[in-house]
Amino acid sequence: MSLITAGVYFTYQPNSPYETHVLKNINLEIKEGEFVGLIGHTGSGKSTLIQHFNGLLKPSAGKVFVDGQDITQKGMKLKAIRQKVGMVFQYPEHQLFEETVFKDIAFGPQNLGMSPQLIEKRVKNAMRLVDLDYVRYRDLSPFVLSGGEKRRAAIAGVLAMNPQYLILDEPTAGLDPRGREEILAHIVKIHRNEGITVILVSHNMDDVARLVGRLVVINQGEIVYDNPTRQVFAEFESLQKISLDIPTVTKLMIRLQEKGWPVRSDILTIEEAQEEIMKVVRGGRADA
Amino acid sequence: MLKDLTIGQYIPGNSIIHRLDPRTKIISLFFYMTGLFVANSTAGYLGVTFFTIGVILLSQIRIIMLLKGLKPLWIIMVLTLILHFFITEGTIIWHWGILKITSEGLQQGIFMLLRLIYLVTITSLLTLTTSPISLTDGIERVLKALYVPVAHELAMMMTIALRFIPTLIEETEKIMKAQMARGADFDSGGLLSRAKSLIPLLVPLFLSSFRRADELAMAMEARCYRGGENRTRMKQLVMKQRDYCTYVVVLIFFGAMLAIRFWK
Numbered sequence: 001m002s003l004i005t006a007g008v009y010f011t012y013q014p015n016s017p018y019e020t021h022v023l024k025n026i027n028l029e030i031k032e033g034e035f036v037g038l039i040g041h042t043g044s045g046k047s048t049l050i051q052h053f054n055g056l057l058k059p060s061a062g063k064v065f066v067d068g069q070d071i072t073q074k075g076m077k078l079k080a081i082r083q084k085v086g087m088v089f090q091y092p093e094h095q096l097f098e099e100t101v102f103k104d105i106a107f108g109p110q111n112l113g114m115s116p117q118l119i120e121k122r123v124k125n126a127m128r129l130v131d132l133d134y135v136r137y138r139d140l141s142p143f144v145l146s147g148g149e150k151r152r153a154a155i156a157g158v159l160a161m162n163p164q165y166l167i168l169d170e171p172t173a174g175l176d177p178r179g180r181e182e183i184l185a186h187i188v189k190i191h192r193n194e195g196i197t198v199i200l201v202s203h204n205m206d207d208v209a210r211l212v213g214r215l216v217v218i219n220q221g222e223i224v225y226d227n228p229t230r231q232v233f234a235e236f237e238s239l240q241k242i243s244l245d246i247p248t249v250t251k252l253m254i255r256l257q258e259k260g261w262p263v264r265s266d267i268l269t270i271e272e273a274q275e276e277i278m279k280v281v282r283g284g285r286a287d288a
Numbered sequence: 289m290l291k292d293l294t295i296g297q298y299i300p301g302n303s304i305i306h307r308l309d310p311r312t313k314i315i316s317l318f319f320y321m322t323g324l325f326v327a328n329s330t331a332g333y334l335g336v337t338f339f340t341i342g343v344i345l346l347s348q349i350r351i352i353m354l355l356k357g358l359k360p361l362w363i364i365m366v367l368t369l370i371l372h373f374f375i376t377e378g379t380i381i382w383h384w385g386i387l388k389i390t391s392e393g394l395q396q397g398i399f400m401l402l403r404l405i406y407l408v409t410i411t412s413l414l415t416l417t418t419s420p421i422s423l424t425d426g427i428e429r430v431l432k433a434l435y436v437p438v439a440h441e442l443a444m445m446m447t448i449a450l451r452f453i454p455t456l457i458e459e460t461e462k463i464m465k466a467q468m469a470r471g472a473d474f475d476s477g478g479l480l481s482r483a484k485s486l487i488p489l490l491v492p493l494f495l496s497s498f499r500r501a502d503e504l505a506m507a508m509e510a511r512c513y514r515g516g517e518n519r520t521r522m523k524q525l526v527m528k529q530r531d532y533c534t535y536v537v538v539l540i541f542f543g544a545m546l547a548i549r550f551w552k
Contacts, residue, residue, distance in 0.1 A: 056465050079471050087469040095466040097491035107488065111471030143495075157470060 001032040001067050003053055003085070003165060003197075008062035010048055010221075022048045024221045026062070030199060032164070035191050037212035037229065038201045041243050045221040046201050047090075050167045053199075054078070054085040066165075083112055086163030090170045092154035093147070101127075101145070101153050102138040108161040119160075126160035129194070130186050148179030152186070159190070166190065167199045172207065184211065209233060209247035209268040217244065230266050249273045297353075297412075297454065298419050304530060305347035305417045310426025312531040313414055316538045323545035324406055330395075332548045333402055339541050340406050349416050357412040358405060365401055372397030420447050425525055428516075440516025448504070456497065463492045 010023035022045045030036055040046040051057040052064050055071050055078040063072050071081050089095070098104035105126055109119045127134050130152040137145075142153050151171070158166070168187065172180040184207060191198045202208050208215065208229070215232040217225040219242040225232045233239070236246040236254065253265045253273060263280050267273045300306075305313075320339070327336050344354065358365075378392030415423065424447040431439035464474060467488045474485055 051465070054469060056468060079473070082469055082471055087466075089462065089466045089469070092466065094496055095463055095470075095488075095492055097488045107467075107472070108470040111473065161471065 001164075002065075003030040003199075004028070004065040005049075005052060005059075006063045006065065008049075008052060008059040008064060010045070010052070010057065011060040014060065022221050023052075023059070026218075026221075026223060028216065028223065028226070030165070030197060032197050033195060034197055034214060035212050036197075036199045037208040037215045038199055038218065039203070039205070039208060039215065039244060040218035044218045046218050047169055049218065050087065050169060050199065050201060053165070053167060054082045054087050056087070079112065083108075083161045084163060085165045085167065086158040086161055088155050088158050088166070088168045088171060090173055091151075092158075092171075093142075093150035095157075096142040096150060096154055099141060100139050101132070101142050104142050104153065105157045105160045108157055112161065122160045122162060123156075126156040129159050129190055130156045131182075132156060148175055148182060151175065151179070151183060155183075155186070163196065165197045165199070167201070169201045170203065171200070172202070172204065180207075187211070205233075205245050205247045206249075209250070217242075219244075230268060233268065234266050297416060299349060299353065299416050300419070301348055301417065303346060303348040303417070305343065305413070307530065308534060309525055309527055309531045310418050310422045311429050311525060312527070312534050313418060314426050314430050316534060317410065317414055319538050319542045320410055321407065323542045324403060326545045326549050328399070328549060332545060333399060335541070335544055335548065336406060337402070340410060343410070343413065347413055347417050349413065353416065354409050354412060358408055361404070361408060365404055368400045368404060369397045372400055415450065420451055422523075422525075423447060423450075425521065425523075429525060438516070440519065452497075452500070455500070456493070459496055460489065460493060463489055463496075 005026045005028045008023055008026040009021065012018070012020045012022050026049060038046050038050070048057065052059055053066070055064075055076065058072060063070050065071070066081050066084060069081075070076075071078070096104050098107065102123055105123045106119050109122045114122070123138075124134050127137065132149065132152055137149075137153070142150060145153060155168075155171070166187075171183050171187065175183065187198060187200065188211060190196050200208065200212060212229055215225065215227065215229045216223060217232060217239070224238075224242065225235065233246050233250050236250065239246060247268060249267055249270055249272070250265065253263050253267045253276070256263050256277075257265055261280055263276050267276055323339075324336055327333050344351065373389050373393045374387055376390050376393030376396050378390035380388045381391050381394070382389040418426070424443045427446060428439050428443035431442060436442065464472075468474070472485060472488055474482075474489070476482075477485070
């Protein structure tokens with residue numbers, strides 16, 4: 001069970017003066033249960049790539065497989081694929097439209113033709129996953145919610161379809177630090193507790209470093225790295241060349257190294273950094 | 289695709305048409321349209337056709353861009369053609385059952401079709417070759433010359449509307465995709481269910497338009513925008529020799545159209 005792209009090319013407006021090759025030979029396999037980060041500069045093609053996973057875009061060449069099924073073939077029932085592969089776009093709160101939170105979250109399940117009882121169950125469950133109290137929120141208009149709540153409601157709208165894969169495009173964009181933490185915590189929880197495979201598209205290296213196990217770096221439509229997170233951020237020099245940053249703590253450790261401290265630089269979280277610094281500091285004291 | 293709409297797009301260039309004063313272009317457009325509606329004979333349409341092709345060649349705009357602008361109108365064009373074919377009375381040249389095509393109908397249909405195509409082509413040529421800023425300037429000055437009150441505000445509204453067409457199209461596609469990811473279906477079902485399926489698209493679209501309008505108003509006020517009063521311009525519009533030449537050419541065209549129609 002996996003998402004696979006096999007030699008996917010995507011050309012925007014082919015055979016016209018505006019022809020651009022957005023994706024070039026993308027080969028990727030995302031296995032069930034993984035937590036994958038997808039990073040790349042603006043315009044690198046990452047948003048285009050993720051839209052191939054649920055058939056919103058068709059590759060100009062190459063194939064996309066969802067659980068072994070070729071979704072690029074003709075006559076494919078894309079609704080079933082879109083149920084399986086949930087997609088949360090950037091600023092998902094802009095898609096809210098119903099009178100109540102309940103109705104909006106129920107939109108997806110309804111499109112899948114579920115019974116009212118099942119829909120209610122799904123909505124309840126989805127709201128629980130993003131920590132929106134069912135009784136308190138279900139009859140509120142989605143437009144009176146705060147920014148963070150709106151976004152959670154919108155994410156619930158995708159979760160209510162019970163996807164096995166969840167793709168999130170910049171889910172924390174435009175939120176304050178607290179809202180960001182909340183959303184990320186929910187995503188981690190959904191990944192751990194529900195066993196949903198998550199692909200997280202992000203600009204924020206600090207978030208990515210902390211959360212994902214595997215990191216795919218894309219630049220100008222091509223995959224540059226596809227490795228465990230720690231390994232990717234060890235390549236900070238080449239990352240900088242394609243205008244990508246490294247996590248703040250990693251930067252700190254590199255600076256410490258440059259100043260002559262014998263610390264490791266493949267550090268991804270504040271906790272790790274703390275431990276490493278303490279170790280070196282204590283070690284230094286023992287030597288003295 | 290919605291993205292193919294060319295209305296309101298501007299393609300920078302350096303052709304003679306690009307460099308004309310916007311007022312010249314607007315006024316010429318008016319004469320051209322009048323000329324186009326005056327034409328009602330083969331000779332007249334030949335004249336318009338040559339003139340149009342000349343303008344397109346001078347503008348150096350790729351013909352494909354103009355054809356794209358016509359694409360969304362194909363239903364109206366086919367309808368125009370068919371209606372004129374079958375409804376106009378006259379000498380019958382072909383019939384099948386109660387359907388009949390007359391030679392007058394054939395001619396009328398083709399004329400109407402050409403009229404439609406030229407109208408759209410030449411108006412999109414105006415926006416394709418004129419930057420939004422100079423277009424506003426031009427509209428404003430022309431309106432002022434006609435003593436229209438609030439000329440500046442009207443012109444500003446028009447340009448903002450034009451400017452936002454591509455943005456709104458992009459927004460529409462984004463929302464459409466987001467709802468499709470939730471299993472929405474925009475292109476199947478009967479008329480009623482299709483109309484209903486537009487609600488998840490239109491509500492967010494309206495909301496985002498209002499949000500954008502708010503933001504834009506705020507940004508304009510933050511830069512001390514207060515309408516047309518005491519407004520000065522960095523680039524003053526000045527008529528050049530090429531503009532006067534254009535007026536001469538356009539007036540000759542217009543005169544020729546009148547002559548073909550009324551001079552016997």
